[in-house]
Amino acid sequence: MEQFIANLKKIKRGVDFEKETSLIDDGLLKSFDVIQIIGMIDREYGIDVPPSQILPDNFNSARAMWDMMQRLED
Amino acid sequence: MTLTSLTFFAFVLAVLIVYYLIPKRLRWLVLLAASLVFYGLLALKSLPFILFTALSTWAGALWLGQVTRKRTQIWNEQKSGWDPAARKAYKKQTQKMKRRILALILVLNFGILAVLKYYDFVVEQINRNAGGHLSFLGILLPLGISFYTFQSMGYLIDIYGEKMPPESNPLRYLLYVTFFPQIIQGPIADYQKLAPQLYEGQDLRYENLKYGFQLILWGLFKKMVIADRLAVSLQSLLPVKDEISNAWQLLILLIYCAQLYCDFSGGIDVVRGVGGMLGIEMAVNFKRPFFSKGLAEFWQRWHISLCAWLRTYLLYPIAVSKPFLRFGNRIIEKSRSEQELPEDSLWGGFTFIQHLGRVLPGAIATLITFLIIGIWHGASWQYAGYGVWNGVILFFSMLLAPVFQWLIRRLHIQTESTGWKVWQILRTAVIVGLSFTFDIADGLMDALRMIGKCFTPVLGPTTHLGTAVDTGLAGADWGVVIAGLLIVFAVSLYQELTGRKVRESLNADSAWVSWVLTLGCLIAVVIFGMYGPGVASGEFVYMQF
Numbered sequence: 251m252e253q254f255i256a257n258l259k260k261i262k263r264g265v266d267f268e269k270e271t272s273l274i275d276d277g278l279l280k281s282f283d284v285i286q287i288i289g290m291i292d293r294e295y296g297i298d299v300p301p302s303q304i305l306p307d308n309f310n311s312a313r314a315m316w317d318m319m320q321r322l323e324d
Numbered sequence: 325m326t327l328t329s330l331t332f333f334a335f336v337l338a339v340l341i342v343y344y345l346i347p348k349r350l351r352w353l354v355l356l357a358a359s360l361v362f363y364g365l366l367a368l369k370s371l372p373f374i375l376f377t378a379l380s381t382w383a384g385a386l387w388l389g390q391v392t393r394k395r396t397q398i399w400n401e402q403k404s405g406w407d408p409a410a411r412k413a414y415k416k417q418t419q420k421m422k423r424r425i426l427a428l429i430l431v432l433n434f435g436i437l438a439v440l441k442y443y444d445f446v447v448e449q450i451n452r453n454a455g456g457h458l459s460f461l462g463i464l465l466p467l468g469i470s471f472y473t474f475q476s477m478g479y480l481i482d483i484y485g486e487k488m489p490p491e492s493n494p495l496r497y498l499l500y501v502t503f504f505p506q507i508i509q510g511p512i513a514d515y516q517k518l519a520p521q522l523y524e525g526q527d528l529r530y531e532n533l534k535y536g537f538q539l540i541l542w543g544l545f546k547k548m549v550i551a552d553r554l555a556v557s558l559q560s561l562l563p564v565k566d567e568i569s570n571a572w573q574l575l576i577l578l579i580y581c582a583q584l585y586c587d588f589s590g591g592i593d594v595v596r597g598v599g600g601m602l603g604i605e606m607a608v609n610f611k612r613p614f615f616s617k618g619l620a621e622f623w624q625r626w627h628i629s630l631c632a633w634l635r636t637y638l639l640y641p642i643a644v645s646k647p648f649l650r651f652g653n654r655i656i657e658k659s660r661s662e663q664e665l666p667e668d669s670l671w672g673g674f675t676f677i678q679h680l681g682r683v684l685p686g687a688i689a690t691l692i693t694f695l696i697i698g699i700w701h702g703a704s705w706q707y708a709g710y711g712v713w714n715g716v717i718l719f720f721s722m723l724l725a726p727v728f729q730w731l732i733r734r735l736h737i738q739t740e741s742t743g744w745k746v747w748q749i750l751r752t753a754v755i756v757g758l759s760f761t762f763d764i765a766d767g768l769m770d771a772l773r774m775i776g777k778c779f780t781p782v783l784g785p786t787t788h789l790g791t792a793v794d795t796g797l798a799g800a801d802w803g804v805v806i807a808g809l810l811i812v813f814a815v816s817l818y819q820e821l822t823g824r825k826v827r828e829s830l831n832a833d834s835a836w837v838s839w840v841l842t843l844g845c846l847i848a849v850v851i852f853g854m855y856g857p858g859v860a861s862g863e864f865v866y867m868q869f
Contacts, residue, residue, distance in 0.1 A: 261682075263667060280620070281635055282722060285643040285686035292644075293653045301641040302485025 255312050257294060261286045267312040274306040284309055291315075297322050325365055327508060327594050328548055328855070335362065336598050343602060348525035355499055355522060355602070362504035363467065370466030377433050378494075378501040381476040384429035385483040385490035385497075391422050392486055426484045430477060437473045440465055445703030468507040470700065474633050476501055479515045481637055488516055496523055505595040509588070511607040511629035518606065526603025536600030538827050538838075541845040543593025546586040548853035550808040553801055554583035556854070560796025562764060568793055570777050577757050577778070580764050582809060585614070588627070607632075612816045617748035619717055619755055634693055643689035655681030668733060672726035679726065687722040691715040701763075706771050710762035717755060804852050 258267045262283050265273070273279040279287075287309070288299045297319050308318040325331045339358045343351050364371060395418040399411070406414075443461050450456040479500070483490050491497040500519045506512075526532070561568070561576050589610040599606040607629045616622035623631050642648060659677035671679040698711020721728075737744060758775055765771035795802070815826050822829075830838040 260673065263672070281639065282620075282683075282686050282690075285640070285689070286682055288644045289649050289652050289682065289685060292649045293656065298646070299644060300485070301636070301644055302482075302487060304636070304640050304644070305487075 251312070251316055254295075254316060257290050258287065258312055258315075261290060271311045271313075273311060274309050279309060287315065291319060295319060325362070327591055328544060336601070340601060344528045348527075351525035352496065352499055352523050355503065356495060359499060359502040359504040359507070363502055363507060366508075367467035369464075370469075373436065373466040373469065374472055374502060375498075377436070377473055377476050378498045380429055380432055381480050381501070382491065382494050382497040384425055385480055386492065387425050388422055388480070388483050389490035391418055391425070394418075422484055426480065429480055433473055433477060437469055440469065442699075442703045468509075471510045471512055472501050472507065474630070475512050475515075478512070478633055478637055482515060491519070499523075505598040506606060509591055509595070510627075511592060511595070511609040512633050513607055513629070514632075518604070521604045529603065532603045533601050534831070535827055536597045536602075538597070538842050538845075539593050539600055540597030541842060541849060543590040543595075543597060544849045544853065545590070545808070545845055546593065546812060547590030548849055548855060550805055550812070551583050551586035551590055552854035553797060553805050554579050554586070556801075557796040558583060558764075560794050564793070565764075565774070570780055572793055573774060573777055576764070577760060580760050581614075581753075581757050582805075584760065584763075585610075586808075586812065612820055614753055614756075615749060615816065615820050616752045616756075617745060618752055619714065619721065622752055622756055623714075630697075634697065638696065639689050639693045642692055643686050648685040648689060652681045652685040655684065657681075668730070670727060670730050672729065674726075680723075683722050683725075687719045690722065691719045694718065698762075705768040706762045706765055709768045709771055710759055713759045713762065808852075 255267045259265070262279060265278050267273075270276075270278060274284075284304060288304070291297050291299055299318070299322065303318060303322065308314055325335060335358075339354065343354045346354060360371075363374065395414070398414070399406075402411075440461070440463055447456075447458045447460055450458055482488060491500070496519075499522055500513075500515060503513075503518070503522060557579055558576070561572070561579070565573060565576060592609045596606045596608075609628050611625040611628065613622050613626035616625055656678055659675050659681065665671075665673050665675065667673040670676075674682065692715075694715030695708065695711040697714070698707045698709065701707040701710060732739060758778065761774045761778075762768075762771045765774050797805070818824075818826060818829075827838070830841060
């Protein structure tokens with residue numbers, strides 16, 4: 251999880267991924283950032299995120315993204 | 325019966341009375357009957373097309389739901405008996421089946437849209453460039469075909485993605501597709517947000533009637549007082565655009581920006597107001613787009629429902645598809661380096677190659693999406709040009725974003741200062757304004773010539789022959805337009821600065837002031853609105869899509 255947050259910080263500087271829980275709702279992450287995050291998840295963790303999983307609830311926090319990755323790995 | 329006609333409002337009144345008189349559980353049937361009658365009155369011949377789309381999507385979604393249900397059932401039965409490989413193989417097999425069903429319905433419906441919209445254009449190109457003698461279809465586009473096709477296909481893709489179970493009742497689904505206020509020019513609705521509101525039957529509330537009525541009036545004000553006046557002016561100015569000076573050409577672009585915004589957002593306000601009076605909150609389609617500080621932001625504030633649809637069902641699937649991600653990852657792999665670059669370096673802490681690998685999948689997908697947006701606007705090269713203009717600017721703004729940030733830091737620009745924000749807003753308005761050239765020009769080359777003319781020395785307010793330009797409107801009409809635009813600007817500025825809705829603020833502060841202003845708006849529409857014989861007020865620019 252720590253490494254995942256470090257990876258997220260490389261994509262979007264200046265966002266507190268440890269604390270933020272409304273990344274999409276508050277406009278901190280845009281669609282272009284989401285695409286880059288999915289690229290990073292594919293590259294670093296080998297997990298394929300399908301377009302149907304690109305929902306605000308799955309990207310509003312680092313924890314939500316991590317949980318989505320666990321679900322998709324199952 | 326158009327959205328600004330008395331007949332339409334008499335129809336809405338009748339629907340409201342019947343809707344609120346009958347039992348709640350039957351109210352959705354009133355909306356369905358009203359929607360079918362409305363569509364039949366406006367475009368009876370197009371009815372088979374919309375019914376086909378509704379029926380095929382409903383059946384396809386049920387089929388998809390059945391496959392998913394069966395898969396889940398077998399999974400649950402075999403829970404402990406299956407090894408992961410067998411489970412994965414079965415999942416792959418059902419996914420393949422679902423993909424085929426999805427593809428079948430998508431091809432059928434988008435095929436109809438493509439043939440009706442683009443067949444004649446393709447035939448024209450073949451006949452002109454290859455000396456063919458193919459005959460044209462010559463079929464008028466079914467009313468609202470883009471909007472109801474996009475909305476239905478969005479529903480189907482959501483069912484495919486298992487976001488929700490399919491609707492089993494064909495009549496309830498038909499209501500979602502045909503809901504009468506949105507059929508002419510949107511907004512394109514998300515099933516999960518709109519359908520439950522349509523089906524459950526809303527309570528009669530004074531606030532809903534009041535806010536809905538006020539929104540309708542505001543929409544009519546923008547459409548009938550401002551947009552329809554400017555449409556008259558454009559009718560005079562556009563035919564002589566090649567003879568007039570550059571200054572007038574810039575003015576034409578400004579007039580078109582104002583007309584398009586007031587026409588489209590005014591129409592959507594009427595639609596959302598009617599929905600509001602029925603207790604149904606429809607999707608927001610505009611959020612003061614001309615306050616955007618960048619082109620990407622503009623597309624999050626202009627025609628929001630279409631852009632959200634394209635982002636969800638086109639941009640994301642392209643950008644996160646395996647070939648696109650692999651393409652980006654391959655570039656990054658080539659440039660793996662242990663050396664950490666500082667965050668404030670030219671490419672934001674990455675090498676140029678690494679940066680390319682990170683942004684190219686999204687940037688290329690954006691370019692493709694905007695090319696499709698352009699082509700969706702119309703079957704001609706100039707609309708493709710509109711898409712390319714937006715797509716290329718966004719492509720390079722994504723690619724060069726770290727460089728811009730680097731420059732801002734080097735030049736010590738205060739990005740939170742009002743001056744910088746105003747500059748960003750003006751810069752975006754110019755980019756957007758110039759893009760509308762593709763809308764009003766007579767072809768692609770004419771659009772490029774017009775853009776070029778905007779950057780050459782400005783001449784006086786006369787034609788090349790030195791005669792005065794006829795703007796098509798009298799001085800008093802221009803007074804009404806300017807006053808109207810100032811009111812729209814003041815309301816937008818208030819919303820932008822406070823984040824509050826004017827209607828709610830006024831009602832919270834003083835109910836009687838709110839009603840006086842409502843009455844004032846009604847009087848303004850009656851006195852200054854463009855209607856009557858010879859005025860095509862019912863026509864909306866976005867109706868043709």
